[in-house]
Amino acid sequence: MRSSRAPPPFRVQRSAIHGTGVFATRRIRRGTRIVEYLGERVLHAEANRRYLGKDAHDNHTFLFTIDSRVVIDAAVGGNDARFINHCCDPNCETVMQDRRVFIEAVRDIEPGDELVYDYMIRHEAGDPPNIEQIFACHCGAATCRGTMLLKQEVPGKPEKKPGAARRRAPRAAAVVDSLTGARPGSR
Ligand SMILES: C[S@@+](CC[C@H](N)C(=O)[O-])C[C@H]1O[C@@H](n2cnc3c(N)ncnc32)[C@H](O)[C@@H]1O
Ligand SMILES: [Zn+2]
Numbered sequence: 508m509r510s511s512r513a514p515p516p517f518r519v520q521r522s523a524i525h526g527t528g529v530f531a532t533r534r535i536r537r538g539t540r541i542v543e544y545l546g547e548r549v550l551h552a553e554a555n556r557r558y559l560g561k562d563a564h565d566n567h568t569f570l571f572t573i574d575s576r577v578v579i580d581a582a583v584g585g586n587d588a589r590f591i592n593h594c595c596d597p598n599c600e601t602v603m604q605d606r607r608v609f610i611e612a613v614r615d616i617e618p619g620d621e622l623v624y625d626y627m628i629r630h631e632a633g634d635p636p637n638i639e640q641i642f643a644c645h646c647g648a649a650t651c652r653g654t655m656l657l658k659q660e661v662p663g664k665p666e667k668k669p670g671a672a673r674r675r676a677p678r679a680a681a682v683v684d685s686l687t688g689a690r691p692g693s694r
Pocket of ligand 1 (some may be wrong): 522524525526527528566567568569586590591592593594642644645646657
């Protein structure tokens with residue numbers, strides 16, 4: 508990653524994709540480790556407790572899953588990385604190293620470009636039929652898949668193994684399950 512004394516090669520400003528975004532202030536070469544995704548590390552059950560009251564149609568989340576136990580909540584102690592928006596044709600990716608999450612450039616990025624990565628949010632068992640609309644994507648890419656969710660391989664059969672990816676705030680039903688231990692770490 509860049510030296511901690513160098514100013515960051517990005518700034519936070521309004522985004523056409525959604526709310527606040529993160530934009531390059533100088534050229535960032537492909538392969539550059541740009542910033543770490545920081546925030547409080549909590550168990551999924553704690554993250555669920557925090558966002559239990561959220562509207563089922565509110566897709567906003569600062570959560571990032573590390574594994575089936577731990578999730579980063581960037582709403583607490585988070586840095587500018589929490590404002591990086593999703594895009595289906597991203598110029599960045601997330602890389603996990605020693606259970607830390609870093610955002611790296613997957614292609615050369617020019618000054619003024621918005622930094623974006625694919626959130627890779629997964630479907631969950633029991634999702635309502637309109638879940639892809641709830642997570643509608645506004646990235647504007649020619650290859651936009653229309654949703655921030657990953658496409659389901661087999662409808663009705665969500666992937667079982669959680670990996671590093673952005674996490675949704677819980678739906679009430681999922682929280683009840685996770686508090687009883689029936690479905691820990693679901694996302
Ligand atoms: C961590 S925030 C990113 C910063 C956000 N723009 C903000 O102002 O707080 C993640 C949320 O931003 C929104 N978002 C990010 N990328 C999006 C996209 N491509 N289309 C629609 N909403 C997006 C979603 O609500 C998502 O849960
Ligand atoms: Zn998109």
